[in-house]
Amino acid sequence: MKNLKLIQTKSELKALIKELKNVSTGLVPTMGALHNGHKSLIENSVKENDFTVVSVFVNPTQFGPSEDYDKYPRTLEKDLEIAKEAGADVVFAPNPKEMYEEIYFEEKETTLVCPPYKYVNRLCGKSRPGHFDGVCTVVSKLFNLVKPNRAYFGKKDAQQLFIIKRMVKELDFDIEIKECDIVREENGLAISSRNSYLSENDKKQAPLIYLSLKKVKELFQNGVNEAETLIDTAITYLKDFEVEYVEIVSKNDFCPPVSKNVQKGDIMLIAVRTKESRTRLIDNIEL
């Protein structure tokens, strides 16, 4: 197994990156609490690059004031073990004061990278105003620090992935964005760091989310292509949750299909809160 280096300052990271000559670098941005989903992102990066940096940073700028920033799981020791097992070279785990300038902590302000309103005022962005500005800001900072050839993101956060791909194109980052498949528990639940919040009862209900997506895909494959019918079908499986949204969007612009008829390749997305622990879960499937 390779030696894994833990770096906690930007200056040390920059110095190390500067030393790398003719080396392809992969970046796996994470907020820690690493699980098998992250592990597969790291393994993909290790396969495709000479050097892999995993960032572990619970990014304050992407959490709203009533969100779970303080409660978000922080498990650095375990994260280091998982990153090492997966073959990473560096874990970059700065604290917020290292990552952001003083003005952010004094006045809650920093220069932000803000994606177009059209992409952020819907789906997850609707209930999380400012979330994608925070995501794009921290991801841009990480891109500038690590200067990776490739960066790895999971398809579970489909809107995030779409927005990051647009940002890379529109801001001319010379970085290839690699989309990695959703990793699931045996019961189908998409693996997420927030699954650790689930109560025993929530755990029993949570697999219904993926089941509803699979049923919709089955229906679509059998010729049903009306968006409303497919959305209503999913909702019938989600009675035990508080549904935030169930939507179908085109992969190209992340907007609902204009004709209301779903095309192959469109994506159905779901966000719900569980009844007991009120954990917010998201999932999606390509139709």
Ligand code: PAF
């Ligand atoms: O997907 C996440 O874990 C975060 O949004 C990311 C991309 C690491 C930015 O903080």
